[in-house]
Amino acid sequence: MSIYLDHAATTPLRQEALEAMLPYLGGEFGNPSSPHSYGRRARAALDEAHERIARAIGAGPREIVLTSGGTEAINLALKGAAWAGKGRGHRIVTSAVEHHAVLHALQHLEKFGFEIAELPVDRYGRVDPDHVAAAITERTTVVAIQLANNEVGTIQPVAAIGKVVREKGPKGCLFLVDAVAGAAWLPIDVEELGADMLALAGHKLDGPKGVGALYLKKGTHILAQLQGGNQERFRRAGTEDVAGAVGMGVAFELAVAERDATVKRVRKLRDRLRAAVLAGDGVELTGHPRDRLPNVLSVVVGDADGAAIVVKLDLAGIAGSVGSACTTGSTEPSHVLTAMGYPDDEARGSLRLSLGRSTTEAEIDAAIEIVPRILAESRVGAAVIAADPLGQAVAS
Numbered sequence: 001m002s003i004y005l006d007h008a009a010t011t012p013l014r015q016e017a018l019e020a021m022l023p024y025l026g027g028e029f030g031n032p033s034s035p036h037s038y039g040r041r042a043r044a045a046l047d048e049a050h051e052r053i054a055r056a057i058g059a060g061p062r063e064i065v066l067t068s069g070g071t072e073a074i075n076l077a078l079k080g081a082a083w084a085g086k087g088r089g090h091r092i093v094t095s096a097v098e099h100h101a102v103l104h105a106l107q108h109l110e111k112f113g114f115e116i117a118e119l120p121v122d123r124y125g126r127v128d129p130d131h132v133a134a135a136i137t138e139r140t141t142v143v144a145i146q147l148a149n150n151e152v153g154t155i156q157p158v159a160a161i162g163k164v165v166r167e168k169g170p171k172g173c174l175f176l177v178d179a180v181a182g183a184a185w186l187p188i189d190v191e192e193l194g195a196d197m198l199a200l201a202g203h204k205l206d207g208p209k210g211v212g213a214l215y216l217k218k219g220t221h222i223l224a225q226l227q228g229g230n231q232e233r234f235r236r237a238g239t240e241d242v243a244g245a246v247g248m249g250v251a252f253e254l255a256v257a258e259r260d261a262t263v264k265r266v267r268k269l270r271d272r273l274r275a276a277v278l279a280g281d282g283v284e285l286t287g288h289p290r291d292r293l294p295n296v297l298s299v300v301v302g303d304a305d306g307a308a309i310v311v312k313l314d315l316a317g318i319a320g321s322v323g324s325a326c327t328t329g330s331t332e333p334s335h336v337l338t339a340m341g342y343p344d345d346e347a348r349g350s351l352r353l354s355l356g357r358s359t360t361e362a363e364i365d366a367a368i369e370i371v372p373r374i375l376a377e378s379r380v381g382a383a384v385i386a387a388d389p390l391g392q393a394v395a396s
């Protein structure tokens with residue numbers, strides 16, 4: 001038995017996207033910049049992918065810049081906007097719970113004299129729009145806040161923050177929304193959010209890995225970070241991944257069309273698992289109890305080690321995560337939980353189970369049998385120290 005409950009790390013590629021991609025991995029190999037028939041067919045597919053991604057967020061096709069993923073879209077937005085705006089100021093406002101793609105890109109900019117204001121969050125991981133308003137100065141050029149948190153699922157008041165940026169921000173101040181974790185689950189309208197830039201990734205919405213997109217509102221000037229050919233209207237040089245773009249476009253379009261039904265079904269399954277998991281001693285929900293992604297269940301287990309729980313779950317056939325896949329292997333507690341006020345010893349016991357479009361009722365039935373037992377066994381002082389099938393005692 002194998003149950004995948006780590007959709008916040010990545011999702012399986014859906015069949016329709018795979019099938020749409022196959023021709024572009026085979027005979028339709030043309031370079032979309034070539035003027036001959038091979039190139040024109042690739043160009044048509046690429047244009048259609050731009051249109052599909054744009055439609056899914058209420059944008060126009062020329063406002064979409066294809067990238068190699070969420071990380072590149074975020075780096076392009078932050079570095080491109082920071083350098084383009086440096087004549088007006090050096091201050092960038094963000095939150096302490098952003099993805100490392102945001103936080104580490106900003107730490108890099110700090111080395112060049114940019115000033116980063118990292119806003120605190122509440123116990124649920126939420127950014128207060130009033131804090132954003134207070135942090136914006138005449139010298140602020142970018143504000144970057146996520147749509148939803150990938151570790152604990154908390155949804156940010158992004159539309160309210162967009163309003164603050166428009167009202168309080170100096171002329172030219174840009175608002176970047178990292179929508180990578182939320183895009184499969186929440187309706188997105190770039191106008192309503194007040195976003196100037198918005199980052200997306202194919203592999204978080206049942207599309208392929210290695211492709212993403214940056215929405216760049218018409219008239220927004222940023223400095224390209226890759227120099228070369230004139231692809232993506234000079235905003236991102238390099239021959240495009242046509243198959244990847246096609247797959248992402250199809251997956252995103254279907255995700256939007258099916259969203260209401262998927263959300264309803266997955267939330268119900270998640271809530272059943274949540275009730276079973278939270279019934280255990282010493283298990284506490286992390287993130288907002290209501291304003292959270294419908295697929296994410298995140299908890300801290302008292303007196304337990306999240307990494308050890310993930311190993312035990314894996315041996316029992318369940319794929320989960322301590323938090324973000326990107327920090328696996330690190331012994332540091334999650335920066336998200338730390339920012340939410342969890343002391344290191346509590347943050348150590350974190351576990352994230354994230355459902356997806358393909359999660360079944362039978363899988364959740366099985367998980368309800370297995371997960372609470374493993375959490376109970378994992379607590380220090382638990383009567384039983386489980387032996388794994390390889391015969392090694394797992395540290396608990």
Ligand SMILES: *Cc1c(COP(=O)(O)O)cnc(C)c1O
Nearest residue numbers: 069070071099101150180181201
């Ligand atoms: C996954 C993720 C990213 C990074 O996207 P990649 O496509 O993996 O580079 C950025 N932000 C958030 C919120 C994410 O969940």
